[in-house]
Amino acid sequence: MFRRIVSIPKPWSSVHSFSTSAVRSSGGLAAILEQVSAKKTPSREDKAASKYANRKPQQAPPARKKKVFVRWATGSEKAREIANAVVSEVLSSRSDGRLRLIVPEENRIQELSMQEVARQLDLEVHSLRFLKNETDAAGRPLPLVKRVPVREAFRLHADRIAAEREKELRNKGVAASRVGAKERRAPDSKQVRISWQISPTDFSNQKSKEIRGHLERGHTVLVLLANKDAPDSAAKLSPRELARRSALLDDLAAILEGVNCSVVRSGDPASRVELKLVPKASQQVDRNALKEQRRLQRAEKLKRRLERHGAASTQE
Template identity: 30%
Template sequence: MFRQIPKFSVIRASCFASRCFYSSKSSNATYIASLLAEYDKTTNRSKKPRLKSRNDPKPSFKGAKAKKPDRHINQTGKERDREALKVVLDEVQSKYKSNNAIVILPTGNLEETQLSKTSLTLNLDEHGLQVVGEKKDSKGRSVPLVKVVDRQTAIKNYSDYLHQQVTRKFSSSFRKAINTSNVANKDPWKVIKVSWNISPQDLASQKCNEIEQMLNKGQNVYILIGSKGVINKSIDNPEDLFNEQHKREVSLDDIEALRRQKIVDTLDSMLETLPTSSIGNDGSISDKIIYKIKAQPKKDDKDEKKRLKELKKQERQEKIRLRTEKKRAESKA
């Protein structure tokens, strides 16, 4: 509402600068009014808008710009139709490393062209592509033979592709789990050989510790006690040593019989303290003795079986989901 009035010092300085002095009040008032008018002109002149310069920063606009559609991608049809087309193009590119193809048109005619151009001219609401084979082009090169098919066939092929991917994924996981389980159980029975000539110290420190370690790992164990001629043989199945042709019983004096019996008693005492699910033995101290010891199943084995069962369940659920989705897509088509 009120106009800004210059300070009196500015007005007074202007008076002396013009070498004018007014004695009367009216004359001074007139002169002050003229100074105010001149001040207004100067102020308004300085407030004129400045012309834009090329160095002025460009104004920034908030918000993302709308993304332009890619002119190299077919924009017709639904997203599923475009995904089905992309699978065919990727398959051709990965196998042939080329864009050339021979296309079977809906009319039945063959056209040697670039597959990317053909894909852009398709109306995906009505048609799709399918690789049906391989053919030599005019230059003698092997190129894919691609057929223009109806939309329903293209969607069915895409559903089959997804089903194969899921099956391959779960089969790979299942095979990996099976291989891991097989590696763990590659040698389900370990043969530990003990000579009748072993010293009590070696039996207690070496052989007993070896047996204990195997059983604690969940490893099933054969313990074969015999003469050096028996334990040095290559043995596939220790139980085969106890048929009639392998029996070689010898007469023992009291000292040797007592020593061998002590070895057997030491093993029996040790096995009572170890984690076993079953213990069986056969033979006699006058020939050879075999222990068949089955270890308690480890907790890891149970967890592994549970994981394999869960993988199978997931695979079944995924197959059902894909089958349902495939039927839904075919019904819409």
């Protein structure tokens, strides 16, 4: 009546990730537990460690160099512009602004920063002049700068600007005689340009008065007669044109006869002629005296005008 039920065990191969050989050997259960512990899921800390294991360490960004700012408390705008030009030369050689400063009045050389120089320097009296680059003990460039009177700095700056402009003009193909004309003039000289094509009226009313005025004030005058469009051209001219130019030179000589000055002539009427007019000592007039004379003339003219106005009011 009773029926015997025989249970058939499932094979160990159906159990996930466990083999029957592991169960049969040395007790079975211990081996199974060992396999389970070996396949245990790694912890969060282990995952994080493995994630960053092969990452390269980040390098710190390079330190930024501080810019050197120089502020001037004294001096005109032009004086500051000249001093800033020297500052630019110093910083282009040495970014931290270190330099050697020569102080001629005290016969000493200092090594200091550009900011310290700016605090010590009075641009109303002194300025700076860049001399050259030397080297410090570490072999780095160290600019050598000299403290100079502000008038000398202005003169050096003007000479440098003139040299740069001359170079620029020469690169553009401008004739050397035109470029050097200004430099050949004395500091108190004046230049008057006259075109060969000028009309007799303009010559007598404008240019002749301009020349006489400069000479009466004691200025040396450089008169340049040339073509308006091509000052250095030496094209073949007709006899009529040559005669007209000779007549113009004769008119100019007649004007200068009434002025006490020496005349040095150079050039050729076929191209250009230069006249250097130097007033003699008796002709030179003190500028202050001339200003005073003009002031008195204006005062006298104003007085006569007021007298006429007063007389007209009385008649009314």
